[in-house]
Amino acid sequence: MSDPAGRGLETRSLTVRYGGLVANSEVSISVRPGQVVGLIGPNGAGKTTFVDAVTGFTRCEGEILLDGVRIDALAPHLRRGSGLSRTWQSGELFGNLSVAENLLAAARKSGWATVVRDLFGRRRAGAGRDVVDSALAVVGLEDVADTLARDLTLGQQKLVGVARALAGGCEVLLLDEPAAGLDSMESQAFAARVRSIAEGNGSGQGPGILLIDHDMSLVLGVCDVVNVLEFGKLIFSGTPAEARTDPTVVAAYLGAPVEASHA
Amino acid sequence: MQTYLQFAVLGLGLGAIYIGLGTGLLLVHRATGIINFAQGAMAMWGAYVFAQLRLDGTLMLPIGSIDLGRRPTVAVAALIGLVTAVLLGLVAHYLVFRPVRNAPVLAQVVVSVALMITIQALVVLRFGPNNIKVDSILPEGSWSLAGIELSSREILMTLIMAALSAVVWAYMRFTRAGVATRAASENERAAVLMGFSPDRLAAVAQVIASVLGTVAVTLGSALTGLNPENYTLLVVPALAVLLVARMESIGIVVVAAIVLGAFQSIIGLLVTKPWWPVWAQSGFDQIIPFAVVMVILFVLGRRLPSRGSLQTVRLPDVVIPRLRLVPAVVLAVVGVAALALTSGSYRFGITTSIIVMLLALSYVVLTGYLGQISLAQGAFAGAAGFTLSKVTSNLGVPFPLSVILCGLVASALGMLVALPAFRIRGAQLAIVTIAAALAIERFVFNNYSLTPPEGNPIAAATLFGINLSVREGRDLSRLSFSLMVLVIAALLVWMFIRLASGDTGRAFLAVRANERAAASSGINVRMTKLIGFGISAFIAGIAGCLIGLSRGQLSAESFTVFAGLQVLAVAYLGGITSVGGAMVAGVLGPLGIVYVLLRGVFDLGAYYPLISGLGLILTAILNPVGVAGATREQVAWVRRRLSRGGTAEPPPVADATPKPKEPSHV
């Protein structure tokens, strides 16, 4: 686990409590640049909670480091600003904006300075369009740039979510169930895209990716490292090959064989 | 000490009314998730019916009336008043609230505000604008406690209302329908899955709330008399009581209502003391509900229960505007021509329309783009106008600077009101802003030490030696003033379009669509809201200055809560998401050109508030995109039809498809 450079994302003993319930208990994982790391586990295991905690949408204990710097005190938009990007299980696009506008909303700055620039600055036609085009090219959706986000199919919405998370650049990308609801063809195509994003689309090293999904063939096929959560605890961390044969993983997913006495 | 106790008891009269309205608000909120801003107005109608029956034996209906020949007894009149309340509750449920049950919170707030405006307008038309005396059902008298004479009527009222609240509590606790209402308010889907119809439960709740409020106002109006404004706005302190009770506990509603009523009464006593500062004498009691609302929302914030419903219908879409030369020139020419070719009241009407357009534009920024609700835009405008009077007459700040300065003052006030919006949204934000608006109206605009009865004079504007005053001699509407308004409006619209089509507008729309997703995309949601409130209040503030300049002085009537709400009505009616909508709103707006025509040509000016209220209810229910949006859709349809040679689909209507409801897992 120890990378001397300490680049990418690292959590140390991350714990999330909801009242008396411990949703994440001492979860320590790391995602290095260019690496695809899987996070799997049965429903209710605390996967989304983990992403919410890392990105600042849920209060947590423990440490979160990005490129060796603590970010656990930062507001969510500042974590995004420092290079930690995420997608949402249900897409959560800005449905009333076009795909291009969705991406620009993430890529362009806003604030009082922007107000002044909007009012008095010079407008270039198609400003920021290159960012949009390159992010959409990564997910292969260049032709929907001017479609309203909510008019896309679910599969497209998820991909645009990924593109929006990539727009403007990031160090580490957290993908929360990006393939749920995709059919098996779409799912396979998506796996190839995840891989190529991590590889920087042929330009050397891309961002580190944490992939959360239920589609086992996707996760096991594409990840370098797989982490398994059950009841909020990390019960396994290793390669996909090890995960496939590990009895605790299989039990967590399909349920342990029922003893005759219980049935 | 004795006097304090006597005043506290007198305050129970107010407390009893808060109990009635607060319990009703709570019940309706639990059954429908809607905060009914019309609760006070609804309660007032039955009380008016009762009062009129006792006055001359006329049963007043919304349209027409029945002469009963002789005055009915108190009991019969009260019974008729209550039957009216039941019917009003049913009408409100089936015709107004049920159609927006799955609509965005904004539409729900708007529809209840519209109902409030409508009932109030109807009361003015049917019963007249003046205070009328109401028969007392309860005997006057006093009880003596340890040698202190206490008014018995207020105590009896409080006991009656507390007992009725206890009945509502028992309904919620012990009847199957009541338990189901509580269940549905927590998890509507689960209640439906058990076979309960939330609609029927909501109808029952509306009726109970309407009756309870009517009893309270009927009893209370014997003390104060009835006028169209006082009981309508008592909903604001009742909302404060509702928040103290965390929208859940009827017991706390009763206690908080009594305490608030007694406390306000004691404040009424304290402000007459010699040591009390003169400037804080009037309207101080209205600061208290506002302070309570602010404190509760800050302390409890997100922990207040919100009630979800089965599906959501989205807000109207926004078409990002572009600056285009031809339409801009055409509009400018039309504007100049309209002003140049008219005179007198018509020119003044057009000028007012332009100013109202700016007020509506401030709603477009805040509500249409940022998705935030504010019922205080009128107050922002008023604050700027008020400041203008001070800086021009006392400090002598010259014209363009003075208006900009006052716009900035309004902007600062807007950002102050935005602070609660960091933690709350939707209907709760509407509560904060209406409480703020009422507090500003009563404490600043109606405060004689700050605003003398003859009004605050505002010096006429001059620029480079050109006289820009609104009237001169017998000309009551000078062209140069109107052109100045047009130029300022054009500048603000230009500013709006620059922002709306830039990164700022996009960030607003992103926050409106989804705050979580916006934050995860690197947008500072709080800062964005602050900017939105600031810009919106700035525009409203400039409009307020222009209103002040057009009157030559600042009068409180221009900036009442109702005036502000009427602008919200026309803004929504015109279309809350576009400049075009704001222009339609200006044309239709209060004292605007349509109003002048209604009054001058058709002699229907008195019906204007009623028409705008009813129009707003219909818009909120049937056509959330407003007049401008509907027109745009028709135009787009015609264009498609022309380009495809007659094979176009019918125009898209506001769609009601449920958003995908993904099961969310922890």
Place this chain on the structure above:
Amino acid sequence: MPDDVLLETRDLAAGYNGVPAVRGLTLSVGPGEVVALLGPNGAGKTTSLLAMVGLVAPLAGEVRVRGEPLGRRKPHQIARVGVLLVPDDRGIFFGLTVREHLRLAGRKNDPSREAQVLDSFPVLRGLDGRKAGLMSGGEQQMLAIAKALLARPKVLIIDEMSLGLAPKIVQEMLPAIRDLARADGIGVVLVEQHIELALSIADRGVILNHGRVVLRGAASDLLRDRHLVEAAYFGAEEFASENDDKTLAV
């Protein structure tokens, strides 16, 4: 045979915004029968259940109860016909006591039925005045099932009962549900991620993946051919590469 069918879906497709999450689902359940609807997340199980109770409108096909199409009936009307869904959030009310839940659930005052149901979930007897929000996950789930059974449903549909529960609790509850279903002639449709447990009490199993039925059969057969089930879950490619000699029944 048709007389024996309580609930059936015919070629049902359902989803959101016109995009089906499940399609071509044909399924039936008879009195006293337990059908397990299985599959990985995102396979369309929950959508199927929501379509059965009218919370999602079918895009194609239909749902019938005792041979009669449900048509455009509203969800609360479907519940009154006797098709009850226990949703994955358990469908209970944290602010209400156990007593109040039972009060809501029973159409009429029906003490014998209440006694019978509570006999199956004795834990609830001791919790009468307790608010549901203060109970453990297992107790909440028992309350959810008990309140559904109290209404004497014809069909009971249970979504992801084991969500957030220790397997042991589920192991205790499922047989109780099966026994009550058999005794009262209730048809049960069960969505469950714990495959072994679900199949151990079910009569039949239907496995969905990517919105389509990929495998169906008698529960005992599916339990025996566990590798077929795993293949249906983990994706056919994995399966094909490691087990060249088998084919998937679709």
